[in-house]
Amino acid sequence: MRLVLALTALVSALPVAYAWGAAGHEIVATIAQMHLQPPVMRHLCAVLSSDADFDRTRPCTLAAIAPWADKIRMHARWSAALHYIGARDDHPPDSCAFPGARGWAGHEDINVLHAIRNVTGILDGFVARGGVRRASAKEMATASEALKFLVHFVGDMHQPLHLTGRDRGGNGDKVAWNGRVTNLHSLWDSLLIAKALRTIPRNYTRPLPVPPMEAVLKGTIYDPYVRRIMYEGVGLGAYSTVRGRWEDEVEAWLDCPAPPMQSFLQRPLQAAFGVGARSETDDGRICPHAWAAPIHKLNCDFIWPRELDDPAYPHMHAVDAENELRDAMEDYGRRGRSGGHYLELDTPEYAGAIAERWVVEKLLAQGGIRLAGILNDIFMPLTAHNNND
Numbered sequence: 001m002r003l004v005l006a007l008t009a010l011v012s013a014l015p016v017a018y019a020w021g022a023a024g025h026e027i028v029a030t031i032a033q034m035h036l037q038p039p040v041m042r043h044l045c046a047v048l049s050s051d052a053d054f055d056r057t058r059p060c061t062l063a064a065i066a067p068w069a070d071k072i073r074m075h076a077r078w079s080a081a082l083h084y085i086g087a088r089d090d091h092p093p094d095s096c097a098f099p100g101a102r103g104w105a106g107h108e109d110i111n112v113l114h115a116i117r118n119v120t121g122i123l124d125g126f127v128a129r130g131g132v133r134r135a136s137a138k139e140m141a142t143a144s145e146a147l148k149f150l151v152h153f154v155g156d157m158h159q160p161l162h163l164t165g166r167d168r169g170g171n172g173d174k175v176a177w178n179g180r181v182t183n184l185h186s187l188w189d190s191l192l193i194a195k196a197l198r199t200i201p202r203n204y205t206r207p208l209p210v211p212p213m214e215a216v217l218k219g220t221i222y223d224p225y226v227r228r229i230m231y232e233g234v235g236l237g238a239y240s241t242v243r244g245r246w247e248d249e250v251e252a253w254l255d256c257p258a259p260p261m262q263s264f265l266q267r268p269l270q271a272a273f274g275v276g277a278r279s280e281t282d283d284g285r286i287c288p289h290a291w292a293a294p295i296h297k298l299n300c301d302f303i304w305p306r307e308l309d310d311p312a313y314p315h316m317h318a319v320d321a322e323n324e325l326r327d328a329m330e331d332y333g334r335r336g337r338s339g340g341h342y343l344e345l346d347t348p349e350y351a352g353a354i355a356e357r358w359v360v361e362k363l364l365a366q367g368g369i370r371l372a373g374i375l376n377d378i379f380m381p382l383t384a385h386n387n388n389d
């Protein structure tokens with residue numbers, strides 16, 4: 001009887017966590033869509049609507065396809081490693097290597113940075129061959145899949161725990177959130193966003209007089225949050241007299257450092273020390289490694305709680321799926337009672353400081369702005385072509 005109850009509880013607990021994870025991706029996609037050139041969005045919708053599973057009953061938005069890569073992850077096991085990256089020598093909070101002398105963990109070019117490079121390359125090729133007007137059904141399907149992956153992976157790249165391999169990105173670290181057991185990774189995927197959504201000032205629940213922004217908001221629970229991130233953070237330019245807190249740096253989020261000069265003599269040496277990694281994924285136009293490096297560093301700065309390594313706090317590392325499931329069931333039974341057993345992070349010192357500094361909001365905004373920058377850049381040649389018709 002207890003087991004049946006525990007299982008029911010577990011099943012009903014899971015979709016909630018999953019849905020919030022999707023919210024982060026949808027928010028990034030929504031902010032991106034607000035910054036797309038209108039002809040670019042039309043091209044993206046032409047690509048997406050060629051898909052067999054395109055939902056014609058809903059408006060074409062990037063948010064609608066943003067969680068797709070997580071939905072197929074269970075069936076397309078090969079794609080799971082494309083959502084994150086971890087370096088062999090990385091061990092927050094003590095040392096943050098990105099990648100460090102021994103390079104990346106796992107298969108060397110199967111990770112989120114290389115995946116972003118790969119799918120942007122596929123979309124560049126699609127555009128170079130003439131885009132939608134010239135594409136075969138097969139090429140359309142490939143482009144659509146690449147686009148859906150890109151929208152998702154740029155989001156993943158802006159979740160700091162997707163950039164460290166320690167304890168599977170914090171999935172193996174139990175912590176308490178308001179007395180309930182969760183893990184560090186889920187807290188960053190979902191719970192911090194969920195809390196932000198619950199504490200939005202009421203003045204953001206109604207539309208603001210900013211047509212290009214409101215046109216993209218489709219009545220979701222995170223609309224007020226996006227309005228706030230845009231109004232107080234990114235800034236609304238000519239639409240507002242209030243300057244956003246990052247308004248002066250938003251342009252610079254798209255900058256890429258000049259690619260390092262390298263002679264063919266240096267190259268093997270750099271590769272041997274892991275420094276070659278950057279030049280494999282980055283160029284002067286799209287540079288996932290350069291963009292991700294400061295985000296990864298946040299793990300050492302304040303994301304990975306030092307107390308987790310204190311033996312006083314248990315934080316079992318689930319070693320396989322079966323253990324993880326059992327742990328989850330046991331934890332669910334303990335909810336609200338011995339969650340206090342684990343390190344509590346819904347505190348003014350942890351979650352409060354993060355909210356006060358707008359850390360999560362800035363990451364979501366950076367993800368959105370960079371995704372828009374990449375898509376505008378890739379699809380702009382097609383829009384110039386169209387104007388000549």
Ligand SMILES: *[C@@H]1O[C@H](CO)[C@@H](O)[C@H](O)[C@H]1NC(C)=O
Binds near residue numbers: 118119
């Ligand atoms: C992307 O990755 C696939 C699978 O590894 C590979 O076959 C393809 O050539 C890559 N495409 C680009 C443009 O990098």
Ligand SMILES: *[C@@H]1O[C@H](CO)[C@@H](O)[C@H](O)[C@H]1NC(C)=O
Binds near residue numbers: 203208231
């Ligand atoms: C909404 O309220 C907050 C806090 O009360 C304020 O800082 C912000 O400027 C307001 N936003 C708008 C759009 O009026």
